Amino acid sequence: MATPTASASLNKSVYAVGESMVLTINHSDADRQTITVSGTVTDSSGNSANWSATAKIDAGVVAFTQSGGKTWTLQSATDNQSVYTATA
Amino acid sequence: MAPTVSGTVTDSAGNTATWSASWTVGQPSGDLRWYGRTLFGQSYARYKVHTISGESGRYAAVEQDTQFNGKKGSAVVRVFGGSGGPSYAEMRPSYIRAGQPVIYSFNWPNNQAEAACKDDFRTFLRSGPTVWERVWLTHHHEPDNDWPTSLNRTWWLDTLVWMREVLDEPEFAARATQIRLCWIGTGVPFQDSTPLSSDRHWKKIIDDLTARAGGRTDIVQADGADRYNPAWDGSQRYMPWSNWAGEMINCHNYTGRPFVVGEAGSPRDDSNLSIAQKDADRAAWLDDQYQRMRDAGWFDAVSYWRVPATSDSLNAWSTNMCTPTGYNAQLSAAGKTMQNGGPDAQAVVDVHSRYCIESMSGTPAIPFYSTGLLARLKAMVRGIRRSRSTADRRHRP
Numbered sequence: 001m002a003t004p005t006a007s008a009s010l011n012k013s014v015y016a017v018g019e020s021m022v023l024t025i026n027h028s029d030a031d032r033q034t035i036t037v038s039g040t041v042t043d044s045s046g047n048s049a050n051w052s053a054t055a056k057i058d059a060g061v062v063a064f065t066q067s068g069g070k071t072w073t074l075q076s077a078t079d080n081q082s083v084y085t086a087t088a
Numbered sequence: 089m090a091p092t093v094s095g096t097v098t099d100s101a102g103n104t105a106t107w108s109a110s111w112t113v114g115q116p117s118g119d120l121r122w123y124g125r126t127l128f129g130q131s132y133a134r135y136k137v138h139t140i141s142g143e144s145g146r147y148a149a150v151e152q153d154t155q156f157n158g159k160k161g162s163a164v165v166r167v168f169g170g171s172g173g174p175s176y177a178e179m180r181p182s183y184i185r186a187g188q189p190v191i192y193s194f195n196w197p198n199n200q201a202e203a204a205c206k207d208d209f210r211t212f213l214r215s216g217p218t219v220w221e222r223v224w225l226t227h228h229h230e231p232d233n234d235w236p237t238s239l240n241r242t243w244w245l246d247t248l249v250w251m252r253e254v255l256d257e258p259e260f261a262a263r264a265t266q267i268r269l270c271w272i273g274t275g276v277p278f279q280d281s282t283p284l285s286s287d288r289h290w291k292k293i294i295d296d297l298t299a300r301a302g303g304r305t306d307i308v309q310a311d312g313a314d315r316y317n318p319a320w321d322g323s324q325r326y327m328p329w330s331n332w333a334g335e336m337i338n339c340h341n342y343t344g345r346p347f348v349v350g351e352a353g354s355p356r357d358d359s360n361l362s363i364a365q366k367d368a369d370r371a372a373w374l375d376d377q378y379q380r381m382r383d384a385g386w387f388d389a390v391s392y393w394r395v396p397a398t399s400d401s402l403n404a405w406s407t408n409m410c411t412p413t414g415y416n417a418q419l420s421a422a423g424k425t426m427q428n429g430g431p432d433a434q435a436v437v438d439v440h441s442r443y444c445i446e447s448m449s450g451t452p453a454i455p456f457y458s459t460g461l462l463a464r465l466k467a468m469v470r471g472i473r474r475s476r477s478t479a480d481r482r483h484r485p
Contacts (some may be wrong), residue, residue, distance in 0.1 A: 004253040006097040006105035014112045019186060025107055028098040068091035068111075086093075087217070088111070 002030035004060050022085040023072060032079060039046035039069040126354050126382045127189060128443040129162030131391035163447040166350055166391040169194030169228060174212040179458040180221065189222035191350055191389060193229040193272065199243050202250055209254045213263050220266035224348050224389060227251065229333045230274045230314060232288040241287060245300045251387070252307045268388065271297075272312030272350040278335035290339045310388055311339050312345045317354030317373065325357040326373035329380050339385075346388040349381070371435035392440050 004027055009065040038052035062082050064072065070086035077083070094108035167190045169178050176193040182192070196205055226238060227247050235241040248271065255264045276282055277290040285289060290311065301307050313336060317327050354373060356366045372375055381387040 001099065001101040001103055002104040004097045004099050004105040006107040008093070008095075008107035008109040010109045010111050012111070023093060025095070025097070027105065027107075029099050031095075031099065045238065058098055058101075060097045062095060062097050064093065064095040066092060066094040066108075067107075068093040070091075070093065072093065081109060087219075 001058075002060070004029040004032075006062075019088045021070070021088050023028055023086070025037045025082045025084070026080060027060050027062065027082070028080050029058045029060055032060065033057050034079075038066075072085075096219065096260045103292050104469060105468050126378075126384075126387040126443075127163035127389040128378065128382075128440070128447045129166070129389065129391045130232060130440075130444070131166035131191075131393050133370055136420060149212075161476050162389060162391045162444055164189045164191060165354075166191040167193075170353060171197070172193040173208045173226075174227075176212060176215040179223065180216070187221055189224075189389070191224040191272070191348060191391060192228075193226045193350075195248065202246070205247055206254050209251055210257075210260075213254070213260050216263065218262050219469060220263045222266050222268075224268045224270050224272075224312070225251075226270050226272050226312070229272070231271065232277055232293070233285065234274045241296075242300070245293075245297050248297060249301045249304075252301075268309045268346075270308050270310035270348055271311050272314060272348060275318075276311055278313045278339065280331060282335075290335060291342065294339070294343060298342035305343075308345070310348050311343060312348035312350055313350050314351035314393075316351065316393070326354060329377060332377060334381065340384075340386055346386045348388050349390040351393040352377070367435050371439045374436055375439045376437065382443065382447075386420060390443075466467050 006025060006027040006079040008023060008025045011024075013017075015021055030050065034054055034056050036052055036054045038050065040050050042048040056079070062077075070088075072084040072086050075083045077084050090110040090112050092108055092110045094106065096104045096106050098104045100193060112479065165178055165184065165188055167181075167184075169175065169192060171194075173196050174192075178194070179192040181192060196208070202207075228234070228244055231239055231241075231244050235244070251269055254260065255267065255269060271293070273288070273290065273293070276288045277293060282289050290313075294311065297307055298305050315332065317332060317334065336347055336349075354370055354375075356363070356370060359366060361369070378390070381390055
């Protein structure tokens, strides 16, 4: 199992009071992949239906250990990136 | 230490990566120095009509002025409000630089009832963000100029108490940390010639405020004056620090509070020296006062009066007075003599700009104090010290 990597950056280093802060967390994992399993179901008459399902392996769970006194609200998330906002 | 947000990313096997990011609040564009030493800025407009062709134009003309080595901006800007009560939009018009501290004054109709004032003030406080930008907030511009004619002095004192009572309400705790409630008089309360018994003397104003507040001494968090060198009247040269600031120093020693100079400056003196020499002397005077205020450590903010005459603060600018050509045109057209800028006064402008720029760089040092328990304790200590100090003075020969 590979260890994930993560980095975080803010859109600015200095904020005015009340200004919006955007926190972007980039995270990746060599094991991360999306598996798709698919197949068909066939009845005795030869009629068939397709099915599929996807599963994400090691999507990575983002957690906060320290908020810096702010309430961070998730704005968007992909496999590799989570974006949060707060008010300075 | 800068605030930090940190966390982890964990995969399905429990492997973890950590991340973190830090930031600073309080120093927006221009690396503004907010706390600690004096903020130098400009007072160039009165009421809401600061326009060349519009408010933003006049603000931009001053803030974008590049006369000093191509640099620009004010660490603090004074905003004069109208007479309809406080307004957040008026205090922080959209064109003001993000985070720029302001010195804001507003008026309520004379003798407006307590409940109406408090409700109005609560509405005002709620109209801004949860955590406010820095503001030195005062009710009534130069109040001592308006009593006893158009302003009820006792009522005005009471309004400060009412504002404090509202600021102390738990709902406004976060906003209150960014507000320094103050009063800013004319220069009269701080002139040597103003008798202690005068209603306009700073000590009588402060003592009367304490009395109206039932003995509470922490109603305001700063005292202030619009303090000019009295060469204003053409009869004197430039006052030494001991005269110009003497009563401000006495006031600070009495209250232990910071001080705000809402308007500072001086016209040229009426000596027989050349214009160039008068301006050189004036620049040296300003440099001396600024340096001493900065080094005193308890002057919060100083804004420089930067227009030729009062009418130019009241009326729209027909020309950009930040340019030498525009300034001279305005000056000669109106036949004005009070000059704080213009090409002949480049030395004065340079001094002022140098302090503005300096106060916009560096590291914040001293945070605002809140109106919570700590502030109350500080006020108690100040009160004890003051009692002792007063007793000491009484026993001096």
